[in-house]
Amino acid sequence: MKLRTLLIAVAVLAALSLAVFFASHPSAAVSNDARLGHALLDQAVIEQATQLRFSDAGKTISLVKQSDGSWRVPAYYDFPADVAKIARSVSELSEAKLTRLVTTNPERIARLEFKDSQISLLGAGDKPLWTVTLGKTNESGGRFVRFGAEPKAYLASLNSNLDLEPKNWARTDLLSLKSEDIAQLEIPFDQAAPIVVTREKKDTPFTSANLPTGQKLKADRITSTLNSLTALAFTETSDPSDANAVAAKANQRVFKLKTFDGKNYTVALGRKPEEKKIKAPVADEKGGLAALGKSTDLLPQGGDAKPGEPKSATDALTKIQPEFETIPAGPVYVSATSSDEKASVNALMQKRAFQISDYVLTSLPQKPDELFEPAPAAAK
Numbered sequence: 235m236k237l238r239t240l241l242i243a244v245a246v247l248a249a250l251s252l253a254v255f256f257a258s259h260p261s262a263a264v265s266n267d268a269r270l271g272h273a274l275l276d277q278a279v280i281e282q283a284t285q286l287r288f289s290d291a292g293k294t295i296s297l298v299k300q301s302d303g304s305w306r307v308p309a310y311y312d313f314p315a316d317v318a319k320i321a322r323s324v325s326e327l328s329e330a331k332l333t334r335l336v337t338t339n340p341e342r343i344a345r346l347e348f349k350d351s352q353i354s355l356l357g358a359g360d361k362p363l364w365t366v367t368l369g370k371t372n373e374s375g376g377r378f379v380r381f382g383a384e385p386k387a388y389l390a391s392l393n394s395n396l397d398l399e400p401k402n403w404a405r406t407d408l409l410s411l412k413s414e415d416i417a418q419l420e421i422p423f424d425q426a427a428p429i430v431v432t433r434e435k436k437d438t439p440f441t442s443a444n445l446p447t448g449q450k451l452k453a454d455r456i457t458s459t460l461n462s463l464t465a466l467a468f469t470e471t472s473d474p475s476d477a478n479a480v481a482a483k484a485n486q487r488v489f490k491l492k493t494f495d496g497k498n499y500t501v502a503l504g505r506k507p508e509e510k511k512i513k514a515p516v517a518d519e520k521g522g523l524a525a526l527g528k529s530t531d532l533l534p535q536g537g538d539a540k541p542g543e544p545k546s547a548t549d550a551l552t553k554i555q556p557e558f559e560t561i562p563a564g565p566v567y568v569s570a571t572s573s574d575e576k577a578s579v580n581a582l583m584q585k586r587a588f589q590i591s592d593y594v595l596t597s598l599p600q601k602p603d604e605l606f607e608p609a610p611a612a613a614k
Contacts, residue, residue, distance in 0.1 A: 267335045267386075274379065274390045274526075275327035275355075285356040286320060292350065293398045310400035311471075313584045314578060319403060327353065330392040336378060343387045346370060346378045352394060368396075406467040408570055408579055408588065409499065411491075413460040420490040421459065425510065426602050431456055436494070438508050449606040456600065462594050463489055468567055468606045471586035479587035481506035482567035486523045487598070498573040503595050506564030513557045 279316075284299040299305050299313050305315035337343060346369040354365040369378030369387065377392040397403070418432045419440075431440040431451060438454050470481055485505035569588045570579050582588075599605055 269332045270335060272332060273328050274330040274366065274392060275324070275331060275364060277328060277353055280324055280328065282357045282363055283355040284358060285360065286324070286455040287352075287354040287397060288396045289350055289352045289354075290396045290398055294404065295398050295400055296320045297403060305583065310404045311581070313404040313585075315403050316405045318612065326394045328391065329559075330390045332388045332390050333376065333381075333388070335390040336387045336389050338386050339464045340385065343385065343488045346380075346387050348378070348380050348387070353396070368417075371444075401471075406469075406583065408466045408468060408535050408568070409464055409501075409572075410578075411464040411493070411499070413457065413464050414492045415495075415573065416460055416491050417494045418490075419456070419460060420464075420580075421485050421599060421605070422489060423600070423602060424487070429602055429605055431605075443526050446606060448609055450609040452605055452607050455605055459598060462597060463491065464595070466501065466570065466590060468588040468590055470589040472589065474587045476587055478506055478564040479567050480565055482587075483569065486569070487595075489598075500569075500571050502569045503566060503590070504530070505592075505595065508563040509561040511561065513559055567588045568594075 247454075250277075270274055286296050286297045295309055297305050297320060298308060300379050303318055305320055307313050307315045336346070337381075348367050348369045351368040352365060353368070353502065355363045357363045363384050367382075375391070375393070376389050377394075379388050379390045379392065380386065382548050385428045395437050412576065414436045417434075418430065420428050422428045427444075429442060433440045441452060442450055442451055445451070452460070482504040483502075484504070485507055486502040488500055488502045488604045491499040491501065506545055566589065569583055573607045574580075
């Protein structure tokens with residue numbers, strides 16, 4: 235009898251425990267939520283959007299769609315935006331699925347770390363079309379999300395991070411050209427006349443009227459030069475009045491390109507040259523001159539100077555080999571123009587000075603000889 239009573243008591247306590255658990259976790263999951271199994275971002279919303287906005291940790295960046303369908307980054311000098319990067323970001327949102335309704339309990343929602351990490355799509359007139367707030371990352375994968383101010387927290391198969399650096403959203407390529415577009419190329423040299431190469435069609439080889447006797451053009455060298463010039467991409471920008479940019483402009487090599495449709499382009503690359511400067515002399519403790527070497531070591535230590543020895547600090551100084559310090563060359567800058575007034579590169583060059591990889595400049599031909607190789611002997 236006592237055992238039966240004990241079993242009943244245990245059963246009652248178990249039931250009460252379950253009741254208390256479910257009472258304190260009233261919103262574990264609702265399987266019939268209409269959003270479950272669907273995309274985090276609907277394609278119809280994407281088609282209406284004219285602005286993509288990211289916010290996090292008090293920072294906000296907006297990417298704005300133009301009337302011609304292109305996108306711009308207002309926060310980075312209104313540069314054209316990297317459309318491919320925008321497409322990848324939107325694709326991540328549209329491919330992510332809502333896998334679970336986590337909770338509708340305000341206390342549990344608060345523990346999921348929903349702060350100010352948001353992604354929004356806006357339409358005409360900056361009308362909000364869609365906003366999702368990102369919570370913490372789930373330990374087993376995915377991210378907790380919340381739509382607007384709704385009292386619901388979902389788990390989505392999303393693992394993206396927000397990029398709030400405006401420059402990272404700017405399109406970095408400067409010329410909308412391909413090497414096969416080029417019909418003529420003029421290659422300048424510091425100590426020689428420029429070499430001009432031309433071709434009649436895209437699939438015919440380049441030729442030149444400047445060929446030395448018994449030589450022909452190196453096809454691969456011409457191709458690599460064209461690829462470097464047409465695929466220019468900036469790594470950083472600065473104000474046009476920046477000292478390095480001004481110095482680079484004074485030390486440019488100007489390449490000229492002409493396309494098959496008759497458009498002309500100039501591509502000027504330069505950098506502040508490396509400098510070697512004599513180190514300034516510094517007075518020693520006794521007031522003598524000792525910086526350009528240990529001049530005091532050259533002075534006689536007592537009595538008359540021996541033949542060939544300096545007789546004074548001034549005399550010693552004239553016998554010292556000066557010490558030089560090397561100031562490295564500055565960053566490489568590029569300036570490009572197009573004869574097409576509508577080309578975006580013309581407007582870009584008015585806004586900023588553009589740095590590019592040093593390798594672009596150093597990899598270009600430095601001497602005419604680099605463009606030629608022996609021609610095969612004519613058949614007899």
